[in-house]
Amino acid sequence: MNILTVEHVSKHYAGHTALDDVSLAVPKGSVYGLLGPNGAGKTTLIRIINRITAPDAGGVRFGDRELRPEDVYRIGYLPEERGLYKKMKVGEQALFFARLKGLSRREATQRLKHWFEKFGIQEWWNKKVEELSKGMAQKVQFIVTVLHEPELLIFDEPFSGFDPINANLLKEEILALRDKGATIIFSTHNMSSVEEICDHITLINRSKNILSGNVDEIRRCHGANIFELDYRGDEAALRARLAACCEVMESTPSVTGYHTLKLHVGSDAEVRGVIAAANEAVELRSFREVIPSMNDIFIRAVNGTL
Amino acid sequence: MSNISLIIGREFNERVRKKSFIITTLLMPVLMIALMVAPALIMEYSHGEQKRIAVIDRSGLVAGALESDETIRFETVDLDVEAARDSLKEYFGVLHIGAGILDDPADLRLYANASTSLMLEGKITSQIEHILETEKLKRYEIEDLPRIMEEVKTTVKMRTFRNDKEEDEQNNSSPVVATALGYILGFMLYMFLLLYGSIVMQSVIEEKNNRVLEVMVSSVRPFDLMMGKILGVACVAVLQILIWSVLICLVGAVVLPQLMPADVLAGAEAVRQGAAAATVEGVDPQLLQAVAAMTDLGYILKIFGCLVLFIFGGFLLYSAMFAAVGSAVDNVQDAQQLQTPVTLPIILALFMMLAVINDPNSPVAFWFSIIPLTSPIVMMARIPYDIPMWEIGLSLVILYASFAAMVWVAAKIYRVGIFMYGKKPSFKELWKWMRYRY
Numbered sequence: 115m116n117i118l119t120v121e122h123v124s125k126h127y128a129g130h131t132a133l134d135d136v137s138l139a140v141p142k143g144s145v146y147g148l149l150g151p152n153g154a155g156k157t158t159l160i161r162i163i164n165r166i167t168a169p170d171a172g173g174v175r176f177g178d179r180e181l182r183p184e185d186v187y188r189i190g191y192l193p194e195e196r197g198l199y200k201k202m203k204v205g206e207q208a209l210f211f212a213r214l215k216g217l218s219r220r221e222a223t224q225r226l227k228h229w230f231e232k233f234g235i236q237e238w239w240n241k242k243v244e245e246l247s248k249g250m251a252q253k254v255q256f257i258v259t260v261l262h263e264p265e266l267l268i269f270d271e272p273f274s275g276f277d278p279i280n281a282n283l284l285k286e287e288i289l290a291l292r293d294k295g296a297t298i299i300f301s302t303h304n305m306s307s308v309e310e311i312c313d314h315i316t317l318i319n320r321s322k323n324i325l326s327g328n329v330d331e332i333r334r335c336h337g338a339n340i341f342e343l344d345y346r347g348d349e350a351a352l353r354a355r356l357a358a359c360c361e362v363m364e365s366t367p368s369v370t371g372y373h374t375l376k377l378h379v380g381s382d383a384e385v386r387g388v389i390a391a392a393n394e395a396v397e398l399r400s401f402r403e404v405i406p407s408m409n410d411i412f413i414r415a416v417n418g419t420l
Numbered sequence: 421m422s423n424i425s426l427i428i429g430r431e432f433n434e435r436v437r438k439k440s441f442i443i444t445t446l447l448m449p450v451l452m453i454a455l456m457v458a459p460a461l462i463m464e465y466s467h468g469e470q471k472r473i474a475v476i477d478r479s480g481l482v483a484g485a486l487e488s489d490e491t492i493r494f495e496t497v498d499l500d501v502e503a504a505r506d507s508l509k510e511y512f513g514v515l516h517i518g519a520g521i522l523d524d525p526a527d528l529r530l531y532a533n534a535s536t537s538l539m540l541e542g543k544i545t546s547q548i549e550h551i552l553e554t555e556k557l558k559r560y561e562i563e564d565l566p567r568i569m570e571e572v573k574t575t576v577k578m579r580t581f582r583n584d585k586e587e588d589e590q591n592n593s594s595p596v597v598a599t600a601l602g603y604i605l606g607f608m609l610y611m612f613l614l615l616y617g618s619i620v621m622q623s624v625i626e627e628k629n630n631r632v633l634e635v636m637v638s639s640v641r642p643f644d645l646m647m648g649k650i651l652g653v654a655c656v657a658v659l660q661i662l663i664w665s666v667l668i669c670l671v672g673a674v675v676l677p678q679l680m681p682a683d684v685l686a687g688a689e690a691v692r693q694g695a696a697a698a699t700v701e702g703v704d705p706q707l708l709q710a711v712a713a714m715t716d717l718g719y720i721l722k723i724f725g726c727l728v729l730f731i732f733g734g735f736l737l738y739s740a741m742f743a744a745v746g747s748a749v750d751n752v753q754d755a756q757q758l759q760t761p762v763t764l765p766i767i768l769a770l771f772m773m774l775a776v777i778n779d780p781n782s783p784v785a786f787w788f789s790i791i792p793l794t795s796p797i798v799m800m801a802r803i804p805y806d807i808p809m810w811e812i813g814l815s816l817v818i819l820y821a822s823f824a825a826m827v828w829v830a831a832k833i834y835r836v837g838i839f840m841y842g843k844k845p846s847f848k849e850l851w852k853w854m855r856y857r858y
Contacts, residue, residue: 164638166839183641191638197631202434210430214423214639258635 115177117142117266117297118163123172125158132158133169134321140266140299140314145292147312147329148301149408151416154318156301157194160268163299164191176266187216192259194270194301196251198243205230205239208258215262222261229257233283248275256284260291267291269300273307285311305409315408319416333405336414339379340404341388344372347396355395359387372399424644424651431623431652436659445660449667452604471512471540473530474504478519485551492543505531515544522555598804599777605727606773606801612731613738613766613796616657620650620739621755624746624838633838642835646747647827650739657735658728665724726803726812733819734796737826738762744830744850747837754844769794773801780805790815792822829854 118140125133133155140146150156161167163174165186174181176188199207205226212222230236233253243251252275260267272288273281289311292298302308308315309329317325325332340363345352353362356377363376379385392398406414435441470490474497477483486494494515497504504514512534518527528548530536557565624646627633636645741762749755772794776785780802789799795815803812836853837845845853 161839166634166637186638189638191635193631193634195631195634197633197635199434199627199632200630202430210426211635211639213426214636216639255635 115142116140117177118181118299119175120159120163121172121175123159123162123169123174125155125162125167125169131321133162133318135172136318136321136323137172138316138323138326140297142297143292143295144297144313145288145311146297146299147308147315148299148318149303149305149308149315149412150301150318152303155321156318157270159318160191160270160299160301163268164189187262188265190215190259190262190264190267192255192267192269192272194274196248196255198251198255198258200244201242203239204241204243204246204254207243208254208261211258212261215264217262225261226257229261233257249277249280252276253280256287260287263296265296267296267298267300269298271302272300273302273304281307305407305412308408317412317415325411325415329408332411333408336411337403337405339381340406341377341379341385341401342404343375343377343392343401344368344399345375345392345396346372346399349373349375349396352392352395355391356388359384359391376404423640424648427640427645427648428652428655431649432655435619435653435656441656441660445663449664472510473544474499474508474511474514475517476501476504476514477517479517479521481522481555482517482548482551485554486547492540501529501531509533517548521548522552525552598780598806601723601804602773602777602780602801605723605803606770606777606797608727609731609734609797609800610766610770610773612657612661613734614763616653616735617738617742617762617766618759620653621742621746621759622752623649623653624743624834625749625752625755628747628838629750637838642838643831646740646743646831646834650736650743650827653739654732654735657731661724661728661731665720665727668724669720723803727800729816730796730800730819733816733823737792737796737819737823738766740823740826740830744833744837747834748840748845748850748853749837750841750844758844758847758850765793766797769797772798777801780807786811790818792819795819 116139120136120138123133123136124131136155136159148156148159158167162169163181165181165183176182176185202210208226209219209222212226213219217225227236230239235250235253238246238250238254243254246254256272259269267288269288272284276284285307288298288300300312312329314328315326315332316323327335349365352375356362356375360380361378363378365376366374368374377388379388389398389401392401470488470493472493472495475483475486475494476497476499483494483496488494495511497508497514499507501514501516508514513530513532513536516529516531518524518529521527528545530541530544554569557569562568627636633645640648742759745755745758745762748758769788772784772788776782776788776798779785785798785802788794789802789811796819799812799815832854833850
């Protein structure tokens with residue numbers, strides 16, 4: 115079941131098109147990556163989902179009905195640029211935002227204490243936001259975003275400004291939220307984090323949805339039957355053997371004594387033959403499919419060479 | 421608790437808890453009083469050193485009658501003019517009175533060693549005029565002249581009454597009190613509108629730059645956000661006025677009676693009770709009326725009631741515009757140009773107020789106190805003059821109605837503006853935003 119469906123959404127600003135007929139569906143309980151180069155229209159899409167701006171055409175469905183104003187209470191939004199009052203104390207501010215999201219003062223205080231403890235930042239409660247570093251402020255903002263336990267969480271570049279330790283902490287918290295039943299949409303440029311935590315992605319480029327789907331499937335689909343083979347032995351003999359059943363793309367001599375050969379195999383059916391041929395010619399050490407990284411797919415998709 | 425009240429609460433607490441608010445609130449009255457009292461004190465103590473003027477009196481009539489005071493000391497010298505001008509450098513100047521001064525009033529010269537002032541020259545000429553007048557009178561050889569002169573001297577004191585008021589309502593019509601209060605109230609309105617209006621504007625700009633709005637708008641309607649801010653800041657303004665009015669009431673009701681002589685107070689009490697004929701020996705009835713008004717709690721409360729209503733209404737109207745301007749720009753510098761149409765009416769109103777105080781019942785005064793953009797300041801300056809209640813009522817109704825209309829327009833600009841970054845919009849673009857559909 116999809117918790118959020120974006121249907122043929124277009125948005126034009128004076129002089130340029132921010133979104134052009136974009137559709138996507140976010141399955142409930144998934145971690146959904148919204149990828150795309152700068153200026154592709156991700157933030158506009160997020161703002162439309164948050165009802166900050168309205169689309170010129172198309173619509174957004176929340177669950178099985180049209181997205182309504184009161185649904186924003188069920189959405190938590192962490193904007194890319196952190197929005198906190200600089201002069202306000204951390205605790206007070208968190209309380210203020212929590213109550214705006216409909217929590218009672220008592221409930222909000224209780225939950226905040228819990229989260230502050232979890233992140234080890236209890237001593238910040240009476241500090242002003244301007245005294246915090248960017249990463250610290252971001253932690254506070256993260257807590258504020260998830261505090262009212264919304265069904266749908268939208269993070270715009272959540273990892274920017276975090277050191278690896280805190281980025282990891284955040285990653286774990288995001289996955290924990292997913293395990294508790296929340297659905298997470300996040301936009302990012304950081305492709306390794308996409309591979310690690312996203313189930314589904316949509317790639318937006320130049321206002322259009324150019325690639326959508328399950329991360330593993332996408333990677334496999336775009337694998338393009340490239341394999342790597344490590345061996346010890348006579349390269350010429352190996353090449354001669356392989357020439358019949360596949361195409362050798364490049365060869366990398368290795369210092370450890372094993373050489374690597376990159377192959378393009380015509381179809382899955384021929385993989386067996388290739389292994390057999392190689393096995394006869396050289397001492398075969400390993401044979402593996404090269405699954406492209408999201409980074410490769412991203413670059414190829416954006417450049418139009420996918 | 422609804423979101424708008426949460427926002428009002430935040431805006432209010434944020435500002436009221438600031439040290440600067442507490443300091444301004446307490447220091448402002450002191451400063452105001454200091455501003456009023458300081459010029460008088462400076463005048464009192466700053467006449468500087470006494471100016472010595474050497475007098476060469478060829479007529480022999482004037483020098484003896486010239487009276488020195490703390491600013492000027494006349495010293496008769498027996499030198500001719502040229503010698504005196506050359507040698508008497510330690511004097512402020514040499515005053516030469518011609519022999520025929522009585523018949524030729526132009527035969528009078530002052531050779532000064534430094535620049536003179538109008539006041540100094542006036543003091544010298546008026547003394548000499550008085551002396552010469554007396555001399556001329558003496559020519560008629562009237563018997564017993566000094567006594568007659570003493571008897572003839574008259575100073576009138578006038579008390580003013582309003583024909584459309586009952587005897588016991590006569591107390592407030594002192595024009596001195598009304599003028600002074602009119603000025604003070606008009607300036608207060610002016611100050612509040614500009615000050616608190618730009619507070620709203622700055623805080624909108626700050627929220628926009630912090631990207632706080634992005635977080636807020638997903639849970640609060642932009643209209644609530646804007647109204648919450650305006651009302652929150654308005655509450656701060658009202659609180660400040662309430663504190664001041666309590667202070668002033670205390671001064672009026674407790675401190676002033678302590679300071680005033682008992683007979684003045686009794687007279688003031690009599691004036692208040694409607695004894696219009698009440699006078700106190702040796703006290704100017706104007707002063708009596710002033711004291712009566714200032715110690716009359718009812719009068720003070722009426723003024724402050726109106727003050728709060730007009731400041732609130734005027735502030736709401738203007739801050740809606742300031743909020744719209746703030747939402748449209750990225751920083752305070754960019755706001756300069758856009759806020760001109762907002763500050764212009766405030767300044768116009770201030771100038772109108774100065775004109776209105778001289779003639780509070782003129783058509784100009786009436787219309788400018790009805791037109792919403794200028795009405796708070798102009799009307800506030802007229803209120804001490806006891807103008808008809810229906811005018812105040814009408815002005816308030818129009819003010820609050822135009823506030824509602826202005827908020828509607830401002831909210832539209834605000835809604836678009838808070839998510840527009842970068843280019844500073846032109847008025848044409850603002851007009852387009854107003855008609856944006858969401």
